Amino acid sequence: MTAAALDVPIDTDVIRQTIHEDGIIGCKGAFSRAWVEQLREDVEAAFAEAQSRENGSVGRGPNRYYVEIHPEALRGFVDLVDHPWVRATCEAILGPDYTIVEVGFDIPFEGAKNQPWHRDFPSPPETTEEGRLTSLAFNVTCVDTEKDMGPFEVAPGTHWDKGEEFNHGMFPLKKEYGRFEERAVRKYPQMGDISARSALTVHRGTKNESAKSRPVLVLGVDAPGAGNDEHHDLAVTRTYWESLPQRVRDHLSCPIVDELTPITQKHTIEGLVMGEA
Template sequence: MVQSIDTAKFTTTDLDQLAQELNRDGICVIRGLFDRQLIAEWADAFDELFQKRKNSPGGLAPRDQARYYLTLPWVAPFANIDVFANPVILSILKRVFYQEYKLVQFGSDTPFQGSDYQEIHRDFRPLFSDQIVTPLYALAVNFPLVEVTADNGPFQMARGTHLLPREEALVKIAAGEIPMESFYMQPGDVMIRTPLALHRGSPNRTDKARPMIVMGYVMHWLHTFKVDLTVQQDYYDSLPEQVREMLRCQVVEKLPENRAETYVDFKY
């Protein structure tokens, strides 16, 4: 098995600082978390999966022009406990989630040449209203399968806007008071972010796809009807009990051959 992580690189102080950045800015980036060979294996498998889904009715969910979302199947190499239950990632989640949490989403966002700037948006609504600051009750963990550059569609986000009313934050962004920052990443880097911070996808101006994996973790009480996980019984049974409790999933005897994507409406 490919060695995916060197936990010794991350001290308690490192993890505390990453959690503080996540609370303050709505985002933190863990550099070099995954081994590049693991990412290369995922990239090869993803290319094959994408072509298969592309030729299947409903196999891809459109995300504006030349941008697509697909749910990853729970098979090798994607069903990797060292990734979705990575000890560094979970250590940060435990520092910002104050109750039990669940993994509910396992997919990808991929812009191609011809894509454009998305409308600035949130992926979730506030818990109550914009006048009450919402705690971090949902987090997206992203990592790219290729280098993310200025040309191939970097994720863009306005730091700290998860703490502001939406309209106030938009005014500050329009005035240049809060910049829309591009996040450039190397294979192996991991981003943890709140979907409440205002963000957008940017254009991929290259002739190569820019796949970004997304794993969604939420507080245990949050209802997430737009995304779902389907796990095969034998794999589910092989997981440690603590990991099984973290998954909110449908357990089946055999994974379905084809899947129609339903996660299309994603902007708030």
């Protein structure tokens, strides 16, 4: 474990129970602030590069963007995916043969609006019929989150909603919003914190009333057969692959290339483009 990855308590029974009941769990102080400052530098550099070309980023509502990147864009990629709490959470929920399928980041800027309540994709049969979760999304804030910065809002326990009446299996009808607002919890993570959630847990980004951006790194992980890799274009160069620890390679199933091609964003969620408006 590197100096960036700080020692934190790990109780896999608590992880399983909390994610089963709430659909989300947090880990305070998993990384040093210096490591997060470096992460923010890498995210901001990747965002500037993405904005310089067509389809380098995708809108997730007014003044809110998502960018998918390759692992090599992050100097701390190995620190993140090899953190003991991250590995323990993946194994507890997804099993030992989990696969990293997505690395990206979401940035709401000043003027970002409330997103509609949503989940990131329709609930699969493994969840609706078998009660089994097949994916996790880890979030790492790049800043200390304040109340006026458009914090992430989640409705705990809604990952088990079948969503049969949701538009496209993802968007609850507005007449149902009251149920989610009653459960809603706003999250205020600080630099060094990390969370893990089921992407099926109904959530939204809220209005950013500050003059600050709130960049958040996203790490997507699948259980075997979940199939979310079809929506992403993760790749690594041969040189980078050879530098990775074997236990990181074991969870990367992506093309190994001589030269990386910048990712053209394709994981668009149309219902988020206009925000609540």
